[in-house]
Amino acid sequence: MSTSAVRKAVIPVAGLGTRFLPVTKAMPKEMLPVVDKPAIQYVVEEAVSVGIDDILMITGRNKRALEDHFDRVPSLEATLEAKGDSKKLAAIQESNNLGDIHYVRQGDPKGLGHAVLCAERHVGNEPFAVLLGDDLIDERDELLSDMIRVQQATGGSVVALMEVPREQISAYGCADVTEVAGESYVQVHGLVEKPEPADAPSNLAIIGRYVLHPAVFEVLHHTEAGRGGEIQLTDALQTLARREGEGGGVYGVVFRGRRYDTGDKLSYLKAVVTLAVQRDEFGADLRSWLADFVANGAEAPSSHA
Numbered sequence: 001m002s003t004s005a006v007r008k009a010v011i012p013v014a015g016l017g018t019r020f021l022p023v024t025k026a027m028p029k030e031m032l033p034v035v036d037k038p039a040i041q042y043v044v045e046e047a048v049s050v051g052i053d054d055i056l057m058i059t060g061r062n063k064r065a066l067e068d069h070f071d072r073v074p075s076l077e078a079t080l081e082a083k084g085d086s087k088k089l090a091a092i093q094e095s096n097n098l099g100d101i102h103y104v105r106q107g108d109p110k111g112l113g114h115a116v117l118c119a120e121r122h123v124g125n126e127p128f129a130v131l132l133g134d135d136l137i138d139e140r141d142e143l144l145s146d147m148i149r150v151q152q153a154t155g156g157s158v159v160a161l162m163e164v165p166r167e168q169i170s171a172y173g174c175a176d177v178t179e180v181a182g183e184s185y186v187q188v189h190g191l192v193e194k195p196e197p198a199d200a201p202s203n204l205a206i207i208g209r210y211v212l213h214p215a216v217f218e219v220l221h222h223t224e225a226g227r228g229g230e231i232q233l234t235d236a237l238q239t240l241a242r243r244e245g246e247g248g249g250v251y252g253v254v255f256r257g258r259r260y261d262t263g264d265k266l267s268y269l270k271a272v273v274t275l276a277v278q279r280d281e282f283g284a285d286l287r288s289w290l291a292d293f294v295a296n297g298a299e300a301p302s303s304h305a
């Protein structure tokens with residue numbers, strides 16, 4: 001039984017991962033390791049940690065490895081059991097005990113809005129979360145649970161926002177907001193997908209977490225292709241932001257915690273290092289190696305240390 005007011009999460013994973021080529025030629029980008037777990041596992045764990053127990057992945061071609069990762073591997077389990085290696089056994093079993101995971105294929109990737117629309121039948125008429133795999137939220141920071149509370153309180157849809165340097169806003173959906181007296185969330189009046197910095201209504205970027213009213217489906221059915229020729233979730237939310245009554249209204253939770261972007265090669269490498277130095281097993285060693293590495297002018301040490 002779900003312990004959350006929002007029971008279902010949708011995770012779009014049909015993207016081609018072209019920013020990571022060539023590594024994503026035959027492997028989904030969601031399977032890229034972040035230290036020792038694929039990036040997607042952090043996202044599923046985040047949903048499960050707030051009590052969501054029904055997860056729908058919107059997949060596409062080339063994504064078999066994702067389904068395999070969240071499935072059992074009886075032969076490997078038996079081998080580890082025979083060896084008495086309970087630590088590794090627990091590590092591989094962790095990913096197949098993460099709630100009910102369902103898959104639906106997007107077929108033709110026509111944008112994030114289209115991916116969300118593919119979840120319509122599975123989600124039905126209840127609020128649901130959408131989590132994008134490029135953003136990892138530190139497990140010590142609460143975001144999704146706050147967003148669920150705001151959705152329940154307002155009855156509308158909720159986006160996660162984060163302040164970014166203005167010159168970076170063109171990589172994100174951008175929100176025009178006002179404070180709501182006495183509340184920790186903001187009201188969203190307008191949303192624009194990837195504006196030029198000069199045209200951006202603010203420096204508040206949508207990061208990849210949403211808690212949506214199911215009214216978004218009907219709006220998505222009528223949302224025309226927008227930026228990049230794709231059906232944009234941002235455009236559907238712009239319509240909902242202006243709507244009054246049942247299912248209308250969009251609100252924002254401004255996140256000030258730790259977010260790790262894994263959306264391109266450089267930010268991915270930074271995310272891996274940031275999370276790796278926090279690990280008990282080797283964090284301290286890695287930290288001192290990094291300090292030496294930098295002190296050494298970022299030259300590889302000549303020894304085999």
Ligand code: G1P
Pocket residue numbers: 112132134135171172173174193194205206207208232233234263
């Ligand atoms: C998508 C959304 C964008 C949002 C971003 C967050 O863009 O369309 O509004 O700011 O995710 O990561 P994408 O990064 O998929 O191009």
